[in-house]
Amino acid sequence: MDVVNGLTVRAVAEDEVAAWERALFLGFHRPHAPSATELRRADWRPGRWLAGLDGERMVATFRGFDTELTVPGGATVTADAITNVSVLSTHRRRGLLGTMMRRELAAAAERGSAVAILIAAEYRIYGRYGFGPATLxxxxxxxxxxxxxxxxxxxxxxxxxxxxxxxxxxxxxxxxxxxxxxxxxxxxxxxxxxxxxxxxxxxxxxxxxxxxxxxxxxxxxxxxxxxxxxxxxxxxxxxxxxxxxxxxxxxxxxxxxxxxxxxxxxxxxxxxxxxxxxxxxxxxxxxxxxxxxxxxxxxxxxxDFTWVRVLDVEAAFNARTYGPPGRVVLAVEDRLGYAAGRWAIEVGEGGVGRCTRTTDEADLALGASELGSFHLGSETAARLVAAGLVTELRPGAAAAADLLLRAPLRAWTPDIF
The missing domain is CATH 3.40.630.30 (Gcn5-related N-acetyltransferase (GNAT))
Known part of the structure; x- marks a missing residue:
């Protein structure tokens, strides 16, 4: 259990699914929606459903589940898919979302998830937790x-x-x-x-x-x-x-x-x-x-559709394939720590790449959100440099990075989750 500003965040028990669903409907402006409690119980997993509580009353919801995410080249990585995120309007700005998110990301990293993913209902919320738009x-x-x-x-x-x-x-x-x-x-x-x-x-x-x-x-x-x-x-x-x-x-x-x-x-x-x-x-x-x-x-x-948050840089970037041979060093700032540091992506023949920590001088400086946008190859370094979201530390580094990172087929997630 976590405590924030007099409120608590904890996992939801199976017999609390109905109360959790009610809070979800209120948070999504659907108090009129008919209950689907029995259907939701089929998705319930211990520790994966969270709630924010004021006393005994649920005022915030959060859920995560494991899925496989396809990366360029056809391999998959384990992703923590985050959904059903809501906070009642009476309890906004009191730290509930941040507490639930940090708890979930820590648990996902502990389980070995390479990334976390979500669909952002509002653009400005999730970048602060290191998520970046990665599919269209x-x-x-x-x-x-x-x-x-x-x-x-x-x-x-x-x-x-x-x-x-x-x-x-x-x-x-x-x-x-x-x-x-x-x-x-x-x-x-x-x-x-x-x-x-x-x-x-x-x-x-x-x-x-x-x-x-x-x-x-x-x-x-x-x-x-x-x-x-x-x-x-x-x-x-x-x-x-x-x-x-x-x-x-x-x-x-x-x-x-x-x-x-x-x-x-x-x-x-x-x-x-x-x-x-x-x-x-x-x-x-x-x-x-x-x-x-x-x-x-x-x-x-x-x-934009699916947003990616990298939790294990090596696992996430070693799983995918790349463009022609080359090398780029990324200096990543991550206030939650998961992706912080300098990372060298070295690509050999056939698009096989290797991502490792390094102390070499960086070519590009970026945040965890931009790293998430890079992961599936749909966003370009040049565009993010032009937008002031990525800093080019070596002339020509953005163009060189794009040759490595861009995938032949832009990422797409056909399913809402």
Whole structure:
């Protein structure tokens, strides 16, 4: 138990999940939300759920769970995924968030997590704890009349086919496909059994409800599933003319042939005039697959998404691959101590890199937040130097660092957690 300004922070027992959930709903401005206590108990783990208390009343919530985070090159590191963070408006500015966060990060480091990750509801909060934006959430709105369908010269899988599947079939097919796909996408995380149960309606959160989506998979000639898409259609009419929007909720494809086959389905549904893809990889070529790429316009929700906090610098940076051979020394300031010091990243042939402590002169000076932004290779040193967030100590060091750190595919986390 921790005490801060007359308040306490401690772990939540299983029989306290209902009270914790109530505090969470109040903190998220949803006092009207129906309880899902039994569903939440399935996610409860000893010591991983925290609460801030004023006397016996819960006034703040915090939860962490372990996941695998894919890094450039296809390896994974253990990440402490932080979620359900709230403090009631009556108890803000009294140290509850900082106390819960420091407690969680210390425990994650002790468990051996290389990084911690979260999705920041507000930009200015989490940098103070060493988190930096590391993946982008990106999507497209496609006007089908302007886009004029897919290009005819896109590859196909001879003998391949697309079929709709039931939710029960998706619950079996989806996890296996996702486990193959996630190793191809830096920033992807694991999907738990509970995740799939929620997405297929096997369990229903009363606060969210469940509306069954369309689900389709692509199979190659051997019957192996190589892609899937789920979507819902908003029924809307302009007088007697259909004016429906198709909303893509999940899209995974192992190759271009599977992607093209699934997009061809999505873009040809009767009555649909617009396709909304709210979350897709920032490097996904979707617009370039269209006959007129100008028919795709950026989604309004495009923004930073997953934030990374490095806890074990060597484990985090040794797991990933890099660009051409080279060396860069980073001087990191970290007021919580986990990443503080000078770190040399040396890259040999084939993109294999090694990160170690060093006493050599530094090339770049940065904070723990910027180090988190570097980890998955989507942010550039040159941009952060231009913004005054990173200091270039040796002329040309930012450009050299970018050659090493940038990944061929920008990081993307398709799942809210």
């Amino acid at each position: 959430g990106h999507g497209w709105n496609i006007d089908l009349q302007r886009a004029q369908g897919l290009r005819d010269d896109l590859p196909t899988a001879p003998g391949g086919r697309v079929d709709f599947v039931t939710m029960a079939e998706l619950a079996t097919i989806g996890p296996e496909l996702h486990d193959r796909w996630r190793l191809l996408q830096p920033g992807a995380i694991t999907r738990s059994e509970q995740w799939w149960k929620r997405r297929t309606g096997a369990v229903v959160d009363p606060a969210e409800g469940f509306s069954e989506p369309f689900a389709a998979v692509h199979r190659d000639a051997e019957g192996t599933v190589t892609g899937l898409v789920t979507y819902r259609v908003t029924d809307s009419w302009d007088g007697s003319y259909p004016n429906c929007t198709l909303n893509v909720t999940d899209f995974l494809a192992l190759d271009l042939a599977a992607a093209a086959a699934l997009w061809r389905l999505v873009l040809s549904v009767d009555w649909v005039r617009k396709v909304s893809v709210s979350n897709l990889g920032p490097d996904d070529p979707l617009p370039l697959l269209l006959n007129d790429p100008r028919g795709a316009t950026p989604h309004a929700a495009n923004s």
